[in-house]
Amino acid sequence: MTSPRTRRLAVLASGRGSNFRALADAAARGTLGGTIAVLACDRGDAGAIELSRERGIPVELPDPGPSPRRLDAAAAPAWIERLRAHDVDTLLLAGFMRILPPTILDAFPGRVLNIHPSLLPAFPGLDAIARAFAHGVRQAGCTVHLVTAGIDDGPILGQAAVAVEDGDSVASLAERVHAAEHRLYPEVVRRFLGEPFAVVGRRVVWAAGERA
Amino acid sequence: MTSPRTRRLAVLASGRGSNFRALADAAARGTLGGTIAVLACDRGDAGAIELSRERGIPVELPDPGPSPRRLDAAAAPAWIERLRAHDVDTLLLAGFMRILPPTILDAFPGRVLNIHPSLLPAFPGLDAIARAFAHGVRQAGCTVHLVTAGIDDGPILGQAAVAVEDGDSVASLAERVHAAEHRLYPEVVRRFLGEPFAVVGRRVVWAAGERA
Numbered sequence: 265m266t267s268p269r270t271r272r273l274a275v276l277a278s279g280r281g282s283n284f285r286a287l288a289d290a291a292a293r294g295t296l297g298g299t300i301a302v303l304a305c306d307r308g309d310a311g312a313i314e315l316s317r318e319r320g321i322p323v324e325l326p327d328p329g330p331s332p333r334r335l336d337a338a339a340a341p342a343w344i345e346r347l348r349a350h351d352v353d354t355l356l357l358a359g360f361m362r363i364l365p366p367t368i369l370d371a372f373p374g375r376v377l378n379i380h381p382s383l384l385p386a387f388p389g390l391d392a393i394a395r396a397f398a399h400g401v402r403q404a405g406c407t408v409h410l411v412t413a414g415i416d417d418g419p420i421l422g423q424a425a426v427a428v429e430d431g432d433s434v435a436s437l438a439e440r441v442h443a444a445e446h447r448l449y450p451e452v453v454r455r456f457l458g459e460p461f462a463v464v465g466r467r468v469v470w471a472a473g474e475r476a
Numbered sequence: 477m478t479s480p481r482t483r484r485l486a487v488l489a490s491g492r493g494s495n496f497r498a499l500a501d502a503a504a505r506g507t508l509g510g511t512i513a514v515l516a517c518d519r520g521d522a523g524a525i526e527l528s529r530e531r532g533i534p535v536e537l538p539d540p541g542p543s544p545r546r547l548d549a550a551a552a553p554a555w556i557e558r559l560r561a562h563d564v565d566t567l568l569l570a571g572f573m574r575i576l577p578p579t580i581l582d583a584f585p586g587r588v589l590n591i592h593p594s595l596l597p598a599f600p601g602l603d604a605i606a607r608a609f610a611h612g613v614r615q616a617g618c619t620v621h622l623v624t625a626g627i628d629d630g631p632i633l634g635q636a637a638v639a640v641e642d643g644d645s646v647a648s649l650a651e652r653v654h655a656a657e658h659r660l661y662p663e664v665v666r667r668f669l670g671e672p673f674a675v676v677g678r679r680v681v682w683a684a685g686e687r688a
Contacts, residue, residue, distance in 0.1 A: 383615050383637075386598040400679035402635035403595050403617060423614035425595075425637035430682050467612035470642050 271298030274352040276360040281312025283358035290450035297457035302350040337365040344371045376411040388416035393438045406445045408452040419468045422452035483510030486564040488572040493524025495570035502662035509669035514562040549577040556583045588623040591661045600628035605650045618657045620664040631680045634664035
């Protein structure tokens with residue numbers, strides 16, 4: 265068993281890696297409650313890869329299979345093997361654009377987290393910020409949740425609200441939502457790694473709150 | 477034409493009238509941008525009625541018809557007549573528990589507002605706070621919106637987020653959501669009465685924001 269202070273984490277990313285950067289910064293400061301032991305990407309042109317190399321974090325690029333939006337079930341064993349080779353017990357999705365097959369969720373039960381750029385359950389799925397903006401919401405935000413078989417539907421670990429301002433565009437709103445993500449995700453990971461909780465129905469009930 | 481400063485408003489309520497109280501307090505302070513000319517209720521035991529009498533605001537109790545959840549279409553002409561007798565041009569729903577028929581919306585086109593205790597589009601309909609709590613959200617809130625034929629589906633005029641705290645119960649969360657409603661509703665009414673806006677798609681775009 266590793267202690268909470270030395271938990272080994274994998275980050276899965278497909279894109280520019282701004283959430284990966286926020287997580288890696290927190291780990292470097294010692295405020296994440298764990299170590300990022302590996303970055304796994306589904307595409308070789310992910311910006312996160314360059315960031316990872318700059319920071320000396322190993323990168324894995326297993327074949328994700330033919331579907332552009334899913335990690336293929338046939339590809340899952342290789343992903344699990346490559347992740348386990350780094351002795352990680354927790355997966356942090358950070359702009360990972362493929363739906364995970366059940367075998368990967370089963371390999372890290374209850375220990376796969378995702379961040380989504382809306383106040384779930386509103387605006388699950390793709391283009392959440394643009395859809396919230398077009399809907400005319402005045403409070404946007406982001407959500408860190410446990411990953412389950414449903415899309416953006418797992419128990420909510422943390423949320424941050426971001427007010428829509430008069431004169432906002434999708435781009436200006438997105439900038440503030442992403443900044444909120446970069447604050448929220450490391451905070452919630454630290455809490456997830458350090459504080460017991462129970463899932464009651466679909467509520468996450470933290471031990472500290474119940475003692476209060 | 478009345479000037480914005482003397483807009484005459486009707487409040488429609490079914491319950492204890494805490495939002496009615498917040499609106500009446502703002503009107504009395506001169507910060508609502510209008511005068512509450514009448515309270516209309518669908519039930520004679522609404523707590524709002526006593527409040528209204530204390531403040532010298534006329535009360536109307538037109539027959540709402542037989543359905544417990546709708547204002548009957550056959551009853552609508554009497555409601556419209558009784559409201560118009562008070563020379564109001566804007567209706568503020570404040571815990572009014574019946575769906576309005578199209579004839580009432582058509583009689584006050586684009587000038588019927590409602591407050592709902594969730595961050596719409598999440599949790600429309602009844603028991604919104606309890607449903608949000610059971611869903612495990614960490615950001616609850618409230619929404620003021622224009623009323624359209626859809627349930628809690630009209631363009632959003634304003635929203636306030638309310639963080640769910642560790643150890644919250646539905647009751648403790650509801651108390652803070654209601655407090656947020658009592659701040660939000662008068663602010664949004666003032667803005668609605670005083671500042672031009674356009675509905676673009678389903679976004680409310682305020683003139684001040686576009687000039688910014």
